[in-house]
Amino acid sequence: MLKAAREYRWLRSLGVEERDVLRALRLASRSTLVKANDEAVVAVPSQRLGRLPRERVVSHSDLLALLKGAGHRVVATRVGRLPEEQQVYMVHVKRSGAECSCPASRLAGDPLCVHRLAAAIVLYQRGRLDLLEWLPAAVDEKKKWRRTRRMKTFRSRRRLGASRPLEF
Structure with a gap:
């Protein structure tokens, strides 16, 4: 400084x-x-x-599909990244x-x-x-x-x- x-x-x-x-x-x-x-x-x-963890792919259960009655489904999602506007x-x-x-x-x-x-x-x-x-x-x-x-x-x-x- x-x-x-x-x-x-x-x-x-x-x-x-x-x-x-x-x-x-x-x-x-x-x-x-x-x-x-x-x-x-x-x-x-x-x-x-700079404080967010690095971007990575995680898997989770799709709760919306369960609520709609489509059955259990595992979905991959990217997390750890700020949206472009932020x-x-x-x-x-x-x-x-x-x-x-x-x-x-x-x-x-x-x-x-x-x-x-x-x-x-x-x-x-x-x-x-x-x-x-x-x-x-x-x-x-x-x-x-x-x-x-x-x-x-x-x-x-x-x-x-x-x-x-x-x-x-």
Whole structure:
């Protein structure tokens, strides 16, 4: 990580949490700048890409065939590979902000996912600071978003009785 010390200090000075910076630096080293005009497009790989087991063929009983009354049948299936749309996320960066199609952004509403941070690092390394005007505001928004998520999680756990010890 010595090569990325400058980027690390820059993001930490903006207030990005250390764990996010380290994850983003790891992804940025494998990211590719696809286009850089008025809008930049950065291809950022999925975090899960290297962590999945290798693709292999497994056999299993076809339960759907059993339910339909076709009898017992063994089927071969490939497992251990991410679908194509989850292998690389394209991050579109404009002066006003960045858009990412990852599940954290799309489903959970994360204002500054690790893929956006990785794209920001790639643009910072290329000297395209003009496209990163949105980053300080996004860092503040991420802090508020995390705080509200923690509050919601705490409230739901209290509602479920998770703060009390289990009674048998």
